[in-house]
Amino acid sequence: MNALRRNVLKSAAGAGTVAVAVAAGLLKPTMALAGAPRTAFEAKSVGDALKGMGATAAADSKDITIKAPDIAENGAVVPVEVTSSIAGTTAIAIISEKNATPLVADFDLSNGAQGFISTRIKMGQTSLVRAVVTAGGKTYTAAKEVKVTIGGCGG
């Protein structure tokens, strides 16, 4: 219940819109609460993952920077850094499009956390690395291709 309370407090302005969206059935309540639900992590395709996150309408944005190598020799460890300069960034998700389960991680940011995440991901094969940013109730996206020489997912 804390998460609910925090969300409501955090976005006093946005709360109305969220409530309307929930009422209209556009968003499931779980989605409105804390980032992507577990089902999105189990999705087997990018489309399903985005759907699970409620981010199918994400708009391309030049304000998202993805820092990742052009060529990753070892797919098991690919450093990825996402910076969002969109004001009011509340969440960043990282998707490796051709992984067995594309959604790698999502990060909900609050209480002064900046639009920046740095981590290391696994990549099964050469594909786009996509970042999905939520800011002010809207979703934005950007992608960068990473060539993988040796896959890092199973096999």
Added chain:
Amino acid sequence: MAEPMRIRATMAGDVADVKVLMNHTMETGLRKDSKTGQLIPAHYITDVTASVNGAKVLDAGMSGGISKNPYLGFKVKGPKAGDKVVVNWTDNKGDKNTAEATIG
């Protein structure tokens, strides 16, 4: 069992730069054991939360797509040197770990 986690937090201007290194195998559940041919069961961190002085700043969900021994870096505006950063994780088997550090 859970091994220690390392946190380094430094101030750069008015922004705290936090780096976390967790110890975890992060098995996806898709890999096969090369000797037995059996699938290695999934074992990975599913949730990570971080707070500064008790206020939650980061709530992350992860899948097996994060590399072994996950590294996580994030930035928080507002804290001062001497403030406490606490990081918790939970994995899909229910293991938990927590660590704290002082922003320097």
